[in-house]
Amino acid sequence: MARPQRDNPEKFGRLDGLLPKAEGRIKPNPASLPKELDIEGLPEGRWIARGVYRMEREFAYGRWYGKKMLASPAESGRTLRHWGGDAVPVFLDTETTGLSGGTGTYAFLIGLGLCGEDSFRVVQLFLAGPAWERSWLAAIEAELPEHYGLVTYNGRAFDLPLLRTRYTLARAVPSWGGAPHMDLLSLSRHFYKGRLSSCSLSSIERNVLGLRRSGEDVPGSEIPWMYTQFLRTQDAGPLRGIFYHNTLDIVSLAALQIHIAEMARGECSCAADMIRAGDLWAAKGFQEEARAAWEGALDFRHDRHFALLRLAEAERAAGNYEAAYRYYEESLETERRPVRTLETMAKIEEHRFRRCGDALAHATEALRWLESHRIFKDRQWEEDRKNLLHRIERLKRKLAAKECGEDVFPGDGGEL
Template identity: 35%
Template sequence: MGLHDRLNTLRRQAGSDPPAPGRTSAEAHAPASEPASGNVLDEIRARLDRMGVAGTGRTRANPPPSSAVVRPDELAKRLNGELIDEHLVRVDRIIAASHAHGRHTLELAREPASPFWSSDQRVGFIDTETTGLAGGAGTVAFMVGLATLEGGQVRLRQWLMTAFAGEGALLAAVDAALCDCDHLVSYNGKTFDLPLLRDRRRMQRRPDAPETAHTDFLHPVRSLYGHAWPDCRLRTVEERLLGLDRQDDLPGSEAPWAWKAYLSFGRSEDLERVVQHNTDDILSLTLLGPALASVLAQPVAHEASVEGAARLMERLDGPAAARRLLEGHQKSLSAPGLLWLAREWRREGRYDQAVPVWESLAERGVQEALEALAKYHEHQRRDWERALRYAEQLEPGPRADGRLERLRMRHEAATR
């Protein structure tokens, strides 16, 4: 690609039309009385062609003919959307509850999702497609999707920039839609999507969006399945929880190149696939609330971590809800889970339930259980002999040594 073509590409990315065919960039800006000779440009063009790309020895592919360039208005038609600003396409559609997504339909989205959110909240499911996955000042969200539940159906709105100049209009449209939501749902949105939108607003000198409640499903999935699954990517969650096997899906990592191909050459095929990828991501989000609520209710049946489910319940619904979950799955608890349950019983003075748990763990040499039994027999039963028996099994340390010395003195005094 010559310098003239590269300059035209940069103009398209910025949202400006390139100069008319047959005119160089210099000619387009030069006074009419001083036509450009083009000799310098020809020399630079030849040097760039000889250099190739980043020292690989290959020249860049030529852009497609102008007839193959998909202009923004044509792109909007292909997506069944509309051009709402010079460089912004909006796709706004209603997806019926009968729409199949994996082994479920979108009717599942209407099911209760407690404790993640309540049925009276206005929930928005948000996902972005960006020019890079690392974040930073140079990363831009070129597409934002937002789904809401309306009348038992899913309303999905997607805003797609066709040039960098469309970012202000995109942020304004997204912020207006977010005003109707009081709870946001994302996947890795707390770390990536929402901070990115916040930073882009500030770079566009726009006010920050109002604070709203936010559920980032990456963290519940890690708590429930981080011990068992190879990873906790959304794709893995879809396959294992929703039964969704995406066909001909464009990976999210390729989305930046699809958008750059449109900016550079006007090619829209892969960009249209990005829109479908974003659609699938968001539809999955609408189903994950009820799906994960079912996992929390029966973690063993869904092969999830009971302790992880209890941690979620404690954070979302309080310690009492976590304790009830642990009690209901006591036979499936690991040693840390049993210790947690015993601590909850001790706080409530239910030693008749806590002590058998400590005794079973003490037989396995669990230090916390041994210490708990030593404390129980010293302070509750005042049985120095039994307290001393457990204290002698503790690993040496300042606290254990001090308890051991105190109990020996009390035991000797009691046997005189």
């Protein structure tokens, strides 16, 4: 991606012709004013422009973060390149004056996670008031490397659209507009939706990364109010919990990216993770990687039948009916609700193997199981029973006529 030079005066003026002229606009960094503002309680850092305060912390690789060891996220970014990952990831998170978005909401703190050779750096840029927003946006641009990809958590829906709005109002164009972007929320939902009560970052931290934040942290819902109080008092001491909150959000993103990349590579601790890793690859069309993950799930005792069914469906889609049948047959040993598998086996036996007797036996077994579990009776139960009765009657007619019909039998829709 061609990136504008940092000293290019046109970088923040490309949209001037598209926006109405604003009179009385405060110009950033006037030479007659000092950078420093009379604000108490800010953490260690320095003023880099009028109203813009910069803080930085380093986290050495090899230290434990929850139950994960922090390492350079570069390799994990390469692993996840098909989902927007990059070998030079920049982790981004904002704290804002509200959660509803719109032109009245702006970000007053941004955290950027940057990969160093020996440590992970978190750079925070604090905006002391809306009058200096243009300088704050310029400071963000100055921190970004030449080539990188963004990593966020729900940034696709919130952080990035909000920042784009602020750039537009400042008559600016972000250099990161064409950069790769990976939203870890979607990947977290892929692996943990239905397994955790929530896929919020705080829930992922507790249940996946094993992190417990200290009492210094503040709930995200209180952050806009706390910043409003700061604008009235100019006392930044109460904001220390916000800086802590934002710092841990950034480090958690790095740790989470490493964790998700490990699972995508098949470094999983349970069959459920392996199966969803296979599903992740399959959704992108990488069938070889998907099968490797599903086969890896067979090494675990629990949930093996889900992996067997995935492998069966993959073989069936490829036209390998013998292999698919073997997987279906093995999955029956541990399935709790075998109706769908029995019916699928009956279809393969009838239409591909011409074994109508075996097909009838499996369809009858499926019907018997269904009728012995009327506790599941609902619209789907009724539909399954209707289909099985129809299949059984047809198979009986075909057996009586001593034939199994065409490759695709009329009335069955040819569904295999």
